[in-house]
Amino acid sequence: DAGITQSPRHKVTETGTPVTLRCHQTENHRYMYWYRQDPGHGLRLIHYSYGVKDTDKGEVSDGYSVSRSKTEDFLLTLESATSSQTSVYFCAISGRDSNQPQHFGDGTRLSIL
Amino acid sequence: DQQVKQNSPSLSVQEGRISILNCDYTNSMFDYFLWYKKYPAEGPTFLISISSIKDKNEDGRFTVFLNKSAKHLSLHIVPSQPGDSAVYFCAAKGGTSYGKLTFGQGTILTVHP
8 A cells, every 4th residue: 555644534613613634654655635635526536746845726726725744745735624625635645756646645534413 | 616516416337337427528628637536535546547649548447539620529438336336536737737626526426246
């Protein structure tokens, strides 16, 4: 298994609160990604990173921000959570070039009440 | 605008038979295609991939076919086993996109003993 750890694995919170999800990798891979999975949509890219402090928006980035201060950690923040952000969030990494397959963590199930 | 589509939400097959999962795409810039398998409460696992310069790639029981003119790819599993029961996602990427993947909605495969 690729060394990817997501934390927390489950979280329940209230609308309007800030939430931060963490992705930690031990593979020293350059590329890291955050996706959300929702029924009928597959996985959709939220944000991605191509190096330390280098990040960009994906398909569904509104309401989310990210930070990558170290190669191994990629944080996803919901500044003010809304019920529409209830989802399962997956982190992925890929190797030294972007043509290698991405490998995924086991996900964080986030419920916003 | 769904650039990658899996039009069959589910597929049921008998153990030992062939499973064929289909995927269509619209973006002609896509040049690399992947299949992932996902079990409940786990992250997607990379299964097999194909570059646009090929029309077939095999790995054991799994074969992926690519028809570029039709913008269609398929995954064949022969013979199917009960342990293959999972959600299957096709994904695509193209050009200098930092490895960003666009996913289909997924197909739930059930293999009956």
